[in-house]
Structure formats: structure tokens, C-alpha cells
Amino acid sequence: MDLSSISPTLLIASLMVAATPILLAALGEMVVEKAGVLNLGVEGMMIMGAISGFIAGVETGSPWLGFFVAAIGGAAMALLFGVLTQVLLSNQVATGLALTLFGLGLSSLFGQGYVGIKANSLKRLDMGFLSDLPFFGRVVFGHDPIVYLSLLLVFAVWAFLKFTRAGLVLRAVGESHDAAHALGYHVRRVRMMAIAFGGACAGLGGAYLSLVRVPQWTEGMTAGAGWIALAIVVFASWRAGRVLIGAYLFGGIVVLQLNLQTAGAKVPVELLSAAPYLVTIIVLVLISGRAGRGGDTPADLGKPFHAST
Amino acid sequence: MTTLLELSGLTKAYPGVVANSDVSFSIARGGVHALLGENGAGKSTLVKTIYGLVKPDSGSMRLNGKPYTPSEPRDARAAGVAMVFQHFSLFEALSVAENVALGMETPPPMRDLSRRIREVSEAYGLPLDPTRRVGDLSAGERQRVEIVRCLLQDPSLLIMDEPTSVLTPQEVGILFATLRKLALEGTSILYISHKLEEIRALCDAATILRGGKVVGEANPRKASAAELAEQMVGTKLTPPKARAGAVGEIILQVSRLSMPPASQFGTPLKNVSLAVRAGEVLGIGGVAGNGQDELLSALSGERRTSRETVLLEGTDVSRMPPSARRAAGLLTAPEERLGHAAAPDMSLTENAVLTGTARMGLLRNGFLSWSRARSFAKDIIAQFDVRTPGPGVAARSLSGGNLQKFVIGREVLQGPRVLVVNQPTWGVDASAAAAIRQALLDLAAEGAGIVVISQDLDELLEISDRFAALNGGALGEAVPTSSLTMEQIGLMLGGAHDLEEAHV
Numbered sequence: 059m060d061l062s063s064i065s066p067t068l069l070i071a072s073l074m075v076a077a078t079p080i081l082l083a084a085l086g087e088m089v090v091e092k093a094g095v096l097n098l099g100v101e102g103m104m105i106m107g108a109i110s111g112f113i114a115g116v117e118t119g120s121p122w123l124g125f126f127v128a129a130i131g132g133a134a135m136a137l138l139f140g141v142l143t144q145v146l147l148s149n150q151v152a153t154g155l156a157l158t159l160f161g162l163g164l165s166s167l168f169g170q171g172y173v174g175i176k177a178n179s180l181k182r183l184d185m186g187f188l189s190d191l192p193f194f195g196r197v198v199f200g201h202d203p204i205v206y207l208s209l210l211l212v213f214a215v216w217a218f219l220k221f222t223r224a225g226l227v228l229r230a231v232g233e234s235h236d237a238a239h240a241l242g243y244h245v246r247r248v249r250m251m252a253i254a255f256g257g258a259c260a261g262l263g264g265a266y267l268s269l270v271r272v273p274q275w276t277e278g279m280t281a282g283a284g285w286i287a288l289a290i291v292v293f294a295s296w297r298a299g300r301v302l303i304g305a306y307l308f309g310g311i312v313v314l315q316l317n318l319q320t321a322g323a324k325v326p327v328e329l330l331s332a333a334p335y336l337v338t339i340i341v342l343v344l345i346s347g348r349a350g351r352g353g354d355t356p357a358d359l360g361k362p363f364h365a366s367t
Numbered sequence: 368m369t370t371l372l373e374l375s376g377l378t379k380a381y382p383g384v385v386a387n388s389d390v391s392f393s394i395a396r397g398g399v400h401a402l403l404g405e406n407g408a409g410k411s412t413l414v415k416t417i418y419g420l421v422k423p424d425s426g427s428m429r430l431n432g433k434p435y436t437p438s439e440p441r442d443a444r445a446a447g448v449a450m451v452f453q454h455f456s457l458f459e460a461l462s463v464a465e466n467v468a469l470g471m472e473t474p475p476p477m478r479d480l481s482r483r484i485r486e487v488s489e490a491y492g493l494p495l496d497p498t499r500r501v502g503d504l505s506a507g508e509r510q511r512v513e514i515v516r517c518l519l520q521d522p523s524l525l526i527m528d529e530p531t532s533v534l535t536p537q538e539v540g541i542l543f544a545t546l547r548k549l550a551l552e553g554t555s556i557l558y559i560s561h562k563l564e565e566i567r568a569l570c571d572a573a574t575i576l577r578g579g580k581v582v583g584e585a586n587p588r589k590a591s592a593a594e595l596a597e598q599m600v601g602t603k604l605t606p607p608k609a610r611a612g613a614v615g616e617i618i619l620q621v622s623r624l625s626m627p628p629a630s631q632f633g634t635p636l637k638n639v640s641l642a643v644r645a646g647e648v649l650g651i652g653g654v655a656g657n658g659q660d661e662l663l664s665a666l667s668g669e670r671r672t673s674r675e676t677v678l679l680e681g682t683d684v685s686r687m688p689p690s691a692r693r694a695a696g697l698l699t700a701p702e703e704r705l706g707h708a709a710a711p712d713m714s715l716t717e718n719a720v721l722t723g724t725a726r727m728g729l730l731r732n733g734f735l736s737w738s739r740a741r742s743f744a745k746d747i748i749a750q751f752d753v754r755t756p757g758p759g760v761a762a763r764s765l766s767g768g769n770l771q772k773f774v775i776g777r778e779v780l781q782g783p784r785v786l787v788v789n790q791p792t793w794g795v796d797a798s799a800a801a802a803i804r805q806a807l808l809d810l811a812a813e814g815a816g817i818v819v820i821s822q823d824l825d826e827l828l829e830i831s832d833r834f835a836a837l838n839g840g841a842l843g844e845a846v847p848t849s850s851l852t853m854e855q856i857g858l859m860l861g862g863a864h865d866l867e868e869a870h871v
Contacts, residue, residue: 223468223474226461226465226468226469227469229458229460229461230458230461230465230469233458233459233460233461234456234457234458234459236456237456237457237458238458238469240420240440240452240456241440241456241469241470242419242420242439242440242441242444243469354460356460357459357460
């Protein structure tokens with residue numbers, strides 16, 4: 059095997075691209091779970107974002123409009139979940155699973171006429187001489203705007219939850235909806251907004267797959283990314299910074315194992331393909347074992363809220 | 368004194384029950400007004416109306432002479448009404464300062480807020496560290512957080528819903544000093560309780576509710592506790608008859624029992640030892656969250672402990688699951704009626720089966736005998752005066768008192784050797800509570816050993832022979848009840864922690 063064919067610069071640059079869809083989806087889901095809602099429909103919202111963004115991108119020729127429509131599409135799916143679970147009080151786990159199945163089916167229906175077409179992709183930002191620097195030019199200054207947007211979003215979500223009053227109310231609602239209600243906060247309204255935000259983020263993540271990373275439409279193209287995003291939220295103990303680490307770890311191993319495959323590593327291809335999932339799960343188990351007792355879980359996660367008085 | 372809040376003709380009906388019916392009274396400025404009534408008398412609905420959580424069907428309120436119609440708690444807080452809740456409205460994973468901020472309309476920046484929390488809490492003798500997580504605080508400290516949160520808003524009316532149920536007698540004394548200081552400064556206090564002595568010590572006016580209606584006004588400084596109780600309950604109460612059974616051999620022996628907590632904010636049990644004799648009632652007191660639930664689960668077998676820690680009549684049952692312990696004669700009744708002692712959506716018959724299978728012979732060739740189960744459930748209903756249409760109704764549909772009678776009766780009728788109960792009369796009306804206490808005493812008279820875990824000290828003094836205090840997961844020495852005073856009990860429960868009297 060020829061390891062010298064793997065370039066560290068390209069490896070890091072492409073792991074960021076590989077991780078961005080998962081990072082966006084996981085960040086949105088983290089906010090949803092912080093508000094006490096468990097939405098297992100991330101996969102369904104991502105794929106709906108992927109197809110609606112792709113259609114909008116192809117029809118208008120503008121990838122930016124594609125991303126915008128993808129966010130709307132993801133949020134619409136999420137609000138469907140929100141109405142079912144928050145207003146009609148359906149079971150969150152079952153509804154989330156149904157949302158995933160529904161999204162996968164609906165997206166392949168919408169995508170019938172779009173297989174094999176190529177959409178306009180986003181250009182990498184050109185930052186003048188910065189982008190020409192060796193190594194850093196490509197790794198730090200050579201990405202498309204959505205990568206920077208996702209990193210900005212990590213910071214924004216962290217600051218929102220930690221420093222703003224709205225963020226405090228959101229955490230309070232996820233911690234004890236009864237107490238929040240008794241203090242006069244609108245539990246359902248807060249949760250609906252969080253759910254919509256989570257959907258929009260998942261939609262953006264999906265569109266990043268169909269408009270930038272691949273960039274094409276194929277049925278079921280999210281291929282479990284939504285589930286990985288869900289797992290990353292847990293192993294990140296609901297912290298934005300750790301979500302970033304988790305997503306980049308997963309993305310990094312995906313890219314690395316692809317590189318190893320092309321370099322002809324003497325490891326069965328099946329094992330290499332499974333490596334990102336295995337490593338992410340092992341890290342998940344190790345970290346949650348160390349944290350112990352699951353102290354960071356929002357206390358009212360997944361519990362239905364009904365104002366009895 | 369002028370009137371601060373005037374209620375006239377407040378009525379609120381829920382499907383099937385009128386919670387408040389034509390309630391009228393007024394609260395004086397700077398007065399401490401008691402709202403007295405049993406569970407289910409409509410006190411909670413009434414204060415929720417004042418706090419804007421419930422909209423009345425009819426009637427009106429006037430605050431400072433102006434119409435007052437809060438549509439949500441925000442409006443009530445803006446009008447100067449603050450409330451300390453019975454079940455705390457706190458967020459365990461958040462810090463003290465964050466909890467306080469959530470209860471304010473326009474909180475100052477965190478740094479200023481932390482400083483003000485320190486100032487106010489020290490001025491009223493309720494020291495608090497704003498950076499600590501609420502989940503790590505004791506019940507008394509949590510209540511301080513609630514009170515400080517209210518005080519920071521300079522309320523003109525402070526509503527306290529059953530504030531002393533989680534406090535030691537010493538902490539109660541300090542709380543009262545704080546409340547009196549507030550009243551002197553002109554804050555009105557609406558004090559909700561069913562503890563008559565407290566009301567007589569603190570309040571200068573009282574309104575008594577029964578069945579959602581105002582049944583009387585009284586001056587608690589002049590009326591006797593017996594008069595107030597009669598108005599509140601509607602009938603005369605008979606205290607339980609003392610029994611005359613002899614105390615026998617030790618039947619339950621717990622030695623050096625230690626157990627880690629089950630949840631993050633739980634309490635570990637530390638080296639707990641106790642002995643119960645046949646025919647004896649051992650009372651275990653303690654402020655909520657000091658290991659009561661953990662002790663019950665270690666005795667019931669829900670959690671297993673090291674060998675030789677729990678001995679029933681000399682046999683080691685420490686590693687036995689609950690069903691084996693039941694068969695051996697160690698029965699338990701946990702605190703939470705719905706969801707722990709009984710399955711809410713299952714019928715009374717099914718609930719009777721859940722714990723009675725082994726001892727009542729409800730199995731025939733491995734199959735349940737539903738006819739025997741039904742007659743067992745009917746026995747419980749008849750002997751314990753459970754008011755219900757029949758054994759087929761869901762446990763959820765029973766009132767708290769009736770379900771508690773059923774849950775206790777289910778264990779008592781199985782003829783246990785040892786019965787462990789946690790909070791047997793919590794949230795139960797006075798007549799049902801008296802019946803339950805009598806049943807426990809009768810069971811002891813028949814030669815069973817009884818362990819009563821309770822936060823109601825009056826109850827423990829009334830029925831137990833010996834008293835031990837649970838404090839931070841450690842159990843103190845058991846002392847004969849007859850020699851104890853409230854003062855001593857308070858010190859056994861951990862005294863007043865780091866509290867000090869308000870600087871009046």
C-alpha cells in the first residue's frame with residue numbers, strides 16, 4: 059500500500075466538507091433536544107432538504123436559493139412533527155421514526171425527474187493571497203461559504219444557549235416543562251420554534267450533500283447521516299463545541315478510510331466502510347462512560363407536555 | 368390597615384368538580400393572611416387564579432382598589448404578586464442565579480444579579496451561593512432560592528403554598544421571622560397550610576375553605592386549634608386509640624447498609640442500621656430528599672444490597688428480589704401512589720394482584736385466579752372503606768385518600784411480618800389519614816413490625832414507639848418517642864443548617 063498518495067492538506071480539507079452536513083444536522087438536533095424534544099426524524103428532514111434544495115437549485119440555477127428552500131423544506135417537515143407531538147401529543151419516538159420513513163419516500167417521489175442531473179455548485183471562496191498560502195490556504199481559507207456558515211453557527215448556538223435570556227428559557231423548558239409553565243413561559247411555543255430551527259438546520263445539511271458534496275440527486279443519498287447526527291448529539295453531551303469535534307471525527311474517518319481504500323490498504327473494504335460508524339460508537343461509549351450517570355441529559359427530554367391547569 | 372387584594376365571588380369549575388364556588392375575602396396590606404383547608408378544598412386553584420395560571424369562570428379581583436385580571440403569571444408579577452410554590456418550580460440542572468433570572472421579568476446582567484442575590488439573601492438570613500447548581504441543594508436551600516427570587520421583585524403580595532412541609536422545626540422558626548419582617552415592611556402574605564399550630568403562630572387573619580367554598584373566617588390568634596380543625600374538616604376527629612400489645616423479638620434487622628444513589632441528584636445510604644421488634648412501630652423522620660426513597664427501595668428489594676445487611680427473622684434477604692421478600696413476609700408501600708404503589712391505568716383488581724399474588728394464593732397451576740383476585744380486592748375495599756364503584760375501576764380514578772387506603776389495605780390484609788410504609792398519609796384528607804394510622808397501629812398490635820417513614824413529625828409522634836432521624840442518608844439512633852420534644856427532633860433532623868435569624 060502506498061500511504062504517500064494521501065495528502066494531509068487534502069485530507070483535512072475534505073474531512074471538513076464531509077463533516078459539514080452532519081455538523082449542521084447535529085447542531086439543529088442539539089437545540090431541539092435542549093428544549094426537551096426528541097426528534098428522531100433527522101434523516102427524513104435531511105433528505106427532504108436535499109431534494110427540495112436540489113430542485114430549487116436546478117430550476118433557478120442559484121445554489122443560494124437552493125439552500126434557502128432546503129431550510130424551508132426541512133423546517134416544514136419538522137413542523138409537521140411539531141404539530142403531531144406538541145399539539146396532538148403523539149408519541150415522539152414513533153412520530154420521529156415515521157418522519158424519517160415519510161421523508162425518504164416523499165423525497166424519492168419528488169426526485170423522480172432529477173436523477174442524473176448536475177446542479178450549479180457553490181464556488182470556493184477566493185480570499186486573495188490567503189487562499190494561496192501553502193497548507194493553510196487550502197485548509198483554513200479555501201472552503202465554500204456554507205462550511206464557514208456552519209462553523210459560525212456552532213459559535214452562535216453556543217453563545218445563544220449560554221448567554222442569552224431566550225437561550226436560558228429554552229434550556230429551562232427542556233429541564234422542567236412543568237416548572238417553566240408555572241413561571242408563565244410558553245412551553246409549546248418555545249419547543250415549536252426549536253423544532254423548526256432543528257428542521258431548518260437538517261435541511262441545510264441535506265442540501266449541502268446534494269448541492270456541494272456530491273453534487274447530484276440520488277435516492278436515499280443521506281445514507282444514515284441523520285442517525286449519526288443523532289448519536290453525535292448524545293456523545294457530545296449536548297454541547298456545541300463537542301458536536302463540532304464529533305462531526306469532524308466522523309467526517310475525518312470517512313475521508314481517511316476512502317483514502318486508505320484507494321491507497322490499497324490490506325484491510326477488507328467492508329471493515330473500512332464500517333470504520334466511521336464503529337469508531338464513532340466506541341468514542342460515544344467511552345465518553346458517556348466517563349461522564350457517568352448521564353448528568354447532561356435535559357431532564358424532560360422526550361416527555362410529552364400537557365398543561366393540566 | 369387598608370385592603371390590598373379583594374376577591375369577590377370567584378368561581379371555577381372543572382369537568383365533574385367545582386374547585387372554587389363563590390369565594391370572597393380580602394387581604395390587608397402588611398397582613399399575614401392564612402388560607403386554610405384540606406387537600407382538595409380548592410386552595411391551589413384559588414392561588415393559581417390570583418397568580419394568573421387559572422382564569423376564573425366568574426367573579427372578580429381588585430388589587431389596590433383597581434380591577435385585577437392577570438391573564439398569565441407575567442401580569443401577576445408585574446402587578447407585584449409573587450408566589451413560592453408547594454412543589455418547587457426550580458430547574459435542577461441550572462444555577463441559583465439562572466433560576467432566579469427565570470422568575471424575573473427583566474433580570475439585570477448575571478454579575479449584578481449574583482451580587483443582589485447575595486445582598487438580599489443575607490439581609491433576610493437566607494444565605495445562598497448564586498453559582499451553585501440547584502440540584503445539589505437541600506430542600507430548605509431550594510426554598511430559599513424561591514423566596515429570594517420573589518423578594519428581588521419587591522412584591523406587594525407574597526403567596527406561600529405549604530412552605531414548611533420540607534423544613535425542620537428550626538428552619539420553620541427562621542422562615543417565620545423572615546415573613547414577619549416582610550409583613551412589618553408592608554408586604555402582604557397569603558399563607559396556605561393545613562398545619563394549624565403554624566397558622567396560629569404566624570397569621571393574623573384566616574379564611575377557611577371546604578369543598579371549594581368559604582366556610583368561615585377566623586382570628587387564628589384567638590381561635591383554638593381544635594375549633595379551626597373542626598371548621599376545616601367539617602366533623603370532629605378522633606385521635607387513634609393506643610394499643611396495648613407487648614413488644615416481642617427483633618424481626619427486622621438492618622445492619623451497616625450502604626448504597627450508592629440511583630440518580631444524579633439522589634442520596635446515598637451511609638451505614639444505616641436499625642432493628643424493629645414484633646409489635647413495634649419505628650418512625651423514621653427526615654426532611655425530603657435525605658434518603659427516604661433509597662431506604663424504602665433497599666428494604667423492598669427494588670435495589671439489592673450487600674449480603675447480611677437486611678435480615679428478616681434471622682434470614683438474610685439482602686439479595687432477594689421483591690417477590691421473594693413478599694413471600695417471606697416483608698411488605699412495603701412506597702410514597703408515590705400513582706406509578707409506584709399502583710399502576711394508574713390498571714383496575715383495582717389488577718393492582719391487588721400485583722403485590723398479592725404470592726401471599727394471597729392468587730395463582731392456580733401457574734395461572735391467575737381472577738375470581739380470587741376480585742374477592743381480595745373487594746375485601747380491601749370493604750375493610751378499608753375505599754369509596755369506589757367497584758374493583759373494576761382504574762386506580763387513577765380514585766381520589767388520593769381513597770387510593771392510599773387501598774394501597775395500604777392491600778399490604779395490611781396480606782398479614783405481613785414487617786410492613787414498611789413511606790409517607791402513608793401524604794396528601795390525604797384528615798379522616799382517611801386517621802383511618803390509615805389506626806390500621807397501622809392495629810397491625811402492630813397483632814404482632815407485626817412496622818416501619819413508618821414520614822416527613823410529618825406530628826404523625827410520627829402520634830403513632831411510633833421509637834423515632835430515628837434520617838439525615839443525608841445516615842440514620843441516627845432510635846429514641847423512645849415518649850421522651851422527645853419538637854426541639855430535640857429538630858436537632859436530630861439536622862437543625863437549621865447554616866441559617867441565621869433575620870436581622871430585624
